[in-house]
Amino acid sequence: MTAPDSESLRLLVLVSELGSIGAAAAELHISQPSASKRLNRLERQLGLSLLERTRQGCAPTPAGEMVCGWAREVLAHVDGLMNGVRALRAQHESKLRVSASMTVAEYLVPRWISLLRQALPEVHLELDVTNSAAVADAVRHGHADLGFIETPDPPEGVSTRYVARDRMVVIAPPGHPWSRLRRPLTPSELAATPVIVREHGSGTRETLHRALAAVGATAVAPLLELRSTTAVRNAVVAGAGPAVLSTLAVATDLAENRLVEVPVAELDLRRPLHAVWRSGLQLTGPAAALLATAMRAPD
Known part of the structure; x- marks a missing residue:
């Protein structure tokens, strides 16, 4: 099993928070079909059903809730890493x-x-x-x-x-x-x-x-x-x-x-x-x- 990329995890967390693939896609400035393909690929990667899709929107499955919790921790570290890198680059460039x-x-x-x-x-x-x-x-x-x-x-x-x-x-x-x-x-x-x-x-x-x-x-x-x-x-x-x-x-x-x-x-x-x-x-x-x-x- 290959590790999921951070952008797919970010998309999953946004769908969980916003209740809609379309709303999450708009937040990340990607198309809804592209977002759906990315989520389907993520589920295949992990071998888990992460989202329950209904006419009213999307909600995480019990497994999806757990994965979202871990994903938030991973993304916090990724964001901290990138903020640190940007600070170092700004310091170096000045x-x-x-x-x-x-x-x-x-x-x-x-x-x-x-x-x-x-x-x-x-x-x-x-x-x-x-x-x-x-x-x-x-x-x-x-x-x-x-x-x-x-x-x-x-x-x-x-x-x-x-x-x-x-x-x-x-x-x-x-x-x-x-x-x-x-x-x-x-x-x-x-x-x-x-x-x-x-x-x-x-x-x-x-x-x-x-x-x-x-x-x-x-x-x-x-x-x-x-x-x-x-x-x-x-x-x-x-x-x-x-x-x-x-x-x-x-x-x-x-x-x-x-x-x-x-x-x-x-x-x-x-x-x-x-x-x-x-x-x-x-x-x-x-x-x-x-x-x-x-x-x-x-x-």
């Missing part, structure tokens, strides 16, 4: 967990969030700021609904979408010898000089090393290794040494002469910025809206 690499989080995500909240003011957004490798891990393991990374090549195991293009520059404090060069720095000179860098897993560091490797150069050990873009920028401003950072992070400093951009010959320091999310999932709700907002924003 909450967005975002993980973003440092440069994107500090200089691009705030504007994207502002635009998103104009369209979806009820969304509660949580932003985790970390490096690109950690962003990819958060997305893979379901700890973030959407991520933004700076690595030259998107990581494996995630779905990706190009969002924007960024350019990195070599920067130095105004008194640094590189600030007085009358020619572009060579890639080998840059590689041979200890510079201030981000930690391993950073898209900024990986972009620099890949760009140098593309022209046959290998960077020496760093001068300092710091865990945030702001810390690297502050160290350069303080005169600690040169570094390579996104133009997003140092545009104001360059314009106000707190830092100097050092040209480098034949070194491509451009990089794509990607959105990432868990492989095999389709973005919906606020996550899809934030991705669309990021892609509409100018490079």
Whole structure:
């Protein structure tokens, strides 16, 4: 014997309460013939006569009364289940967990969030700021609904979408010898000089090393290794040494002469910025809206 479906049980309970198959069918927005077929199928499934049909309507048989009582208990649990599911979905759809690499989080995500909240003011957004490798891990393991990374090549195991293009520059404090060069720095000179860098897993560091490797150069050990873009920028401003950072992070400093951009010959320091999310999932709700907002924003 197969278990009856909840809608057939709901129909049986309504017939018992309303005394009419037609009235119960109207309550469930189905036709009376369809309701009669469903009740006949339910009786065959259970091997019991559940309803006594008369010209005045329908009334449950003694067996039907007992089945209706059990059905009410089952339906109460089903309704509780569905109410709980709807509450969970509403909570999930109004909450967005975002993980973003440092440069994107500090200089691009705030504007994207502002635009998103104009369209979806009820969304509660949580932003985790970390490096690109950690962003990819958060997305893979379901700890973030959407991520933004700076690595030259998107990581494996995630779905990706190009969002924007960024350019990195070599920067130095105004008194640094590189600030007085009358020619572009060579890639080998840059590689041979200890510079201030981000930690391993950073898209900024990986972009620099890949760009140098593309022209046959290998960077020496760093001068300092710091865990945030702001810390690297502050160290350069303080005169600690040169570094390579996104133009997003140092545009104001360059314009106000707190830092100097050092040209480098034949070194491509451009990089794509990607959105990432868990492989095999389709973005919906606020996550899809934030991705669309990021892609509409100018490079």
